[in-house]
């Protein structure tokens with residue numbers, strides 16, 4: 729199987745599965761249909777896709793890396809209990825780059841904002 733085919737499969741797996749999977753998660757899913765694939769290949773391809781701006785990389789709290797195929801403006805929330813990465817709508821703080829520019833003169837090209845806290849699921853568990 730050609731390298732570019734593998735990359736296509738990896739990208740499709742990212743799109744079809746849960747919102748922000750890790751390379752390890754994608755590897756485990758892909759291995760079922762492509763037993764010869766290695767974790768290193770999955771990592772390399774995901775990193776290349778991220779470097780080329782096809783997908784986004786999100787740094788988890790435990791040093792884990794999550795990947796996101798959704799390139800539209802939005803923020804993230806990482807749960808400190810379960811490490812799940814949630815989407816936070818852009819609406820909660822629109823025009824952030826414009827505001828930073830008008831107050832500081834700093835010209836923002838791109839940003840990666842992740843809020844940290846406890847997700848509703850983990851909060852529920854704590855209260856029970």
Ligand code: ZN
Nearest residue numbers: 807810847850
């Ligand atoms: Zn949680």
Ligand code: MN
Nearest residue numbers: 796798814815
């Ligand atoms: Mn996202």
